[in-house]
Amino acid sequence: MIELSSVKLILCPRHAGGGVSHTGLVVSVQGTARVLRNNGVNAFVRAVSGRADIEKLIAAENPSHIVINALWLSTADLFYLVQTYTHVQFAVLCHSNIAFLQAEPNAITLLHDAVDLELSSIGNFQVAANSSNGAKGIQHAWECPAIYLPNLYYLDETVRVLRRRWSGGTLRIGAFGAIRPLKNPTASAFAALAIATALSTDLEFYVNDGRNDQGWATRLMPAVEAIFRGVPYAKLIKRGWADWAAFRRTVRGMHLMLQPSFTETFNIVTADGVAEGIASVVSNVIEWAPPHWRADPDDTEDIARVGRHLLHDQHSAQEGMEALTNHNRDGVHRWQTWLRSKLI
Numbered sequence: 001m002i003e004l005s006s007v008k009l010i011l012c013p014r015h016a017g018g019g020v021s022h023t024g025l026v027v028s029v030q031g032t033a034r035v036l037r038n039n040g041v042n043a044f045v046r047a048v049s050g051r052a053d054i055e056k057l058i059a060a061e062n063p064s065h066i067v068i069n070a071l072w073l074s075t076a077d078l079f080y081l082v083q084t085y086t087h088v089q090f091a092v093l094c095h096s097n098i099a100f101l102q103a104e105p106n107a108i109t110l111l112h113d114a115v116d117l118e119l120s121s122i123g124n125f126q127v128a129a130n131s132s133n134g135a136k137g138i139q140h141a142w143e144c145p146a147i148y149l150p151n152l153y154y155l156d157e158t159v160r161v162l163r164r165r166w167s168g169g170t171l172r173i174g175a176f177g178a179i180r181p182l183k184n185p186t187a188s189a190f191a192a193l194a195i196a197t198a199l200s201t202d203l204e205f206y207v208n209d210g211r212n213d214q215g216w217a218t219r220l221m222p223a224v225e226a227i228f229r230g231v232p233y234a235k236l237i238k239r240g241w242a243d244w245a246a247f248r249r250t251v252r253g254m255h256l257m258l259q260p261s262f263t264e265t266f267n268i269v270t271a272d273g274v275a276e277g278i279a280s281v282v283s284n285v286i287e288w289a290p291p292h293w294r295a296d297p298d299d300t301e302d303i304a305r306v307g308r309h310l311l312h313d314q315h316s317a318q319e320g321m322e323a324l325t326n327h328n329r330d331g332v333h334r335w336q337t338w339l340r341s342k343l344i
Helices: 024-038 051-061 075-084 107-120 132-142 185-199 213-228 244-252 268-275 300-312 316-341
Strands: 009-012 043-045 065-069 089-094 125-129 171-174 203-209 234-240 256-259 280-282
Touching: 009 024, 009 051, 024 043, 024 268, 024 316, 051 065, 051 075, 075 089, 075 107, 089 107, 107 125, 107 132, 125 132, 171 185, 185 203, 185 213, 185 234, 185 256, 185 300, 203 213, 213 234, 244 268, 256 268, 256 300, 268 280, 268 316, 280 300
Parallel strands: 009 043, 009 065, 065 089, 089 125, 171 203, 171 256, 203 234, 256 280
Antiparallel strands: none
């Protein structure tokens, strides 16, 4: 068996503004690297802006593997890197399921070109997806050997699984993340109100504010605001985008989270909730979450039903921890298997 000590893996998310952004994608990349390092893989995160930055990394750090996180590098630049640096194993890691990609300009085209490159390379390029559904979809549609390389989430000694459950008083529910249609914010808002009404309690409903991907927040936030207008026992609370540590503290204050996405891969917000002892209502596209956390994302009554159950389930936090731990264990094995098989 090839030893992992020969591996030097660099994960390359796109450079954002003045540094690495605290978006879900980059936090996921950082978490993946940390879990892999704890399991014997020399893994590093280097935010890059383009081909020139990647070439500098190759010259300075001599990696054995480079993963481009998300579909952002141009086809021409990717082709050049793969053909020029044949001693490096490259992969492009598709960051979302197919349905989610349709909302991102040029993402499907970049994915298709990556598939063509995998078929024409000398064996030093791999198409990958961070969900099993995404990998299978690429394989079956385009007959390309795409592999599953999942996001991993670092769980440390501060993890809380015995946090006190809601037992009366104001109910705090969070539906965090970018305000976009596929994130399903209006269904979360309706379900949160339904939960509070059923429990005869006041509600604080938390969302993120200040990020306007493709103008969707401008269109959707007024709809969320309208849902709470004139409801005296419910308050909509907007929290601006903050660094990850501050966000984790916000999550810590919730009693329940709602993440009924129509299409997703990992969903780091749900994992943040697990790390803070908070359960989330999710859809079935979040593959690693416990089955009884899942609801029909187009049925607000079903979301509310699952939410009420999780609020009163004394085992929900522990079951979330077990599910995420099992996901990490399987994910580490998949990464290690790929890294060992692709040492050049």
